[in-house]
Amino acid sequence: MNITEQKIVNAIIYFVKNTKDCKKTKLFKLLYYLDFIHFKQHGLSVTGYNYISMPYGPVPSKLLEQFEKDEFPEEFKKNFSVEKVTDDDDKYSYQIHLKNKIPDLDWFTPNELSVLEEVAFMYKEAPAKDLVEATHFRNTPWDKTVKTKGMGKQIDYFLALDEESTLTQEEIEERFRLQKELG
Numbered sequence: 001m002n003i004t005e006q007k008i009v010n011a012i013i014y015f016v017k018n019t020k021d022c023k024k025t026k027l028f029k030l031l032y033y034l035d036f037i038h039f040k041q042h043g044l045s046v047t048g049y050n051y052i053s054m055p056y057g058p059v060p061s062k063l064l065e066q067f068e069k070d071e072f073p074e075e076f077k078k079n080f081s082v083e084k085v086t087d088d089d090d091k092y093s094y095q096i097h098l099k100n101k102i103p104d105l106d107w108f109t110p111n112e113l114s115v116l117e118e119v120a121f122m123y124k125e126a127p128a129k130d131l132v133e134a135t136h137f138r139n140t141p142w143d144k145t146v147k148t149k150g151m152g153k154q155i156d157y158f159l160a161l162d163e164e165s166t167l168t169q170e171e172i173e174e175r176f177r178l179q180k181e182l183g
Contacts, residue, residue: 004048006107008063009079011047011116013103016080016096018120021127023085024067024094025056029131030119032058036141038115040160043172046112051155053145057135058155067094 008031015030016022022030035045036058049060066072067082079100085093105113123131135142141159161169 003107005073005075006104007112008047008049009075010103010105010107012076012096013079013098013100014105014116015120016098017101017103019124019126023096023128024082026123026126026128026131027096028059028063029057029128029135030123031060031063032135033119033123034112034115036157036160037119038112039157039172040162041115042111043175045157046108046115051141053142053149053151053153053155055151057132058142061154 011031011034012027015027019026019030031047031049032051035047035049035051038044038046047060049062051058052061052064054064066076070082072082079098081097081099083095083097085095105116108116134140137143141155141157144159145153145155158169158172161172
């Protein structure tokens with residue numbers, strides 16, 4: 001298993017353990033925030049996932065496919081199981097049952113860990129529907145993608161950049177290119 005897969009597994013464990021009612025929809029939004037906030041601040045995603053615009057907000061396409069087909073990598077299966085459930089908020093939800101309840105945070109850089117903890121803290125008590133709403137706000141990467149490309153299209157990480165971004169577009173493009181080559 002490579003470093004990126006270790007980060008994904010341990011981010012999932014961390015979010016399920018440290019936030020309330022972290023089922024599939026909430027998990028997808030937490031991973032999105034982890035990746036896009038870290039990208040905005042440091043020019044790299046944490047998980048390397050590509051996100052697509054779906055009716056309930058941004059979705060990591062590869063992880064969605066794994067949920068739908070119930071085909072997870074071995075490292076995922078060693079650390080958690082997934083059970084399809086129905087509840088009032090999400091008719092097609094999945095409960096994530098942890099086998100390993102202690103995330104290995106050594107896989108994360110200090111910057112990644114800081115964003116991971118910040119995202120979990122910010123959305124600790126938030127229900128999935130609130131995270132879905134937040135991703136739909138005007139001028140978010142999801143909103144810009146839906147308006148320009150439509151539903152089901154890949155969300156460009158560069159849409160997360162704004163006047164608060166500390167890196168130049170060129171610096172981020174170089175980091176992103178290197179990450180894709182290494183990942």
